[in-house]
Amino acid sequence: MLNLIPAILAGEYVLGAMRRLLAISCLGATVMLAGCGQQTDIAPQPSSPKVAGMSEFDYLACDGGPHLVLPKELSQQWKDASSYFAVLSPSSDYGRACAATATQKMALIPVGSGQAMVLANPPLSAWGHSPEGWVDIYYLEAWADTNTDVLLKRAIAATPTSVMTDTGKVMTLNESGLILLFAGDKPGHTAFGELPIPIEPGNYRILEGHYIGGTNEEIYVYRLQPKRT
Secondary structure (H helix, E strand, O other): OHHHHHHHHHHHHHHHHHHHHHHHHHHHHHHHHHOEOOOOOOOOOOOOOOOOOOOOOEEEOOOOEOEEEEEHHHHHHOOOOOOHHHHHOOOOHHHHHHHHOOOOOEEEEEEOOEEEEEEOOOOEEEEEEOOOOOEEEEEEEEOOOOOHHHHHHHHHHHOOHHHOEEEEEEEEEOOOOEEEEEOOOEOOEOOOOEEEEOOOOEEEEEEEEEEEEOOOEEEEEEEEEEOOO
């Protein structure tokens, strides 16, 4: 019997180690499913065909958040959440995006030599144009039906530039183009797709509008207003 004790202890040690590894794996899965995370090694998915009520704007949906508005010029400098360590690390690009929006809907974070806009965890995001022709980023919080195109038009009409709040944040583009994507994805190889946003180089003041319609409609509008020098 005494000869079996080392084997029993060794078995308990291995079982304990396996339990610890399982706990770590479950923690990583929980983080990913909770919003700030995604599954890794997912093959890029083809763009879905546009459907009625969602054909006039480009929409982004993914399993969690945050969503990212990234200058195209910085696309090679953004690192995706390619591992559990990246998901859990506050120093990774993805971890910084999560931390920046822990207590606010929108934030700017440094990426390489520039900055990117982060949207906390929208169920759906989109982009379009303001009445002036400027780029709008839409954070869809709640909607009553599947005709989100009409909802966005109501939100745009209800948030003219004159009543919007200046967030005090400025995004600078040295080259043309933005990309809207899931913050855990890597530009050029995404699980949830990426939306190109045409925009000229320059400095853009970020304005915020908040639209609420009844009890089932809520949208935040982020307007990129060209900043005059």
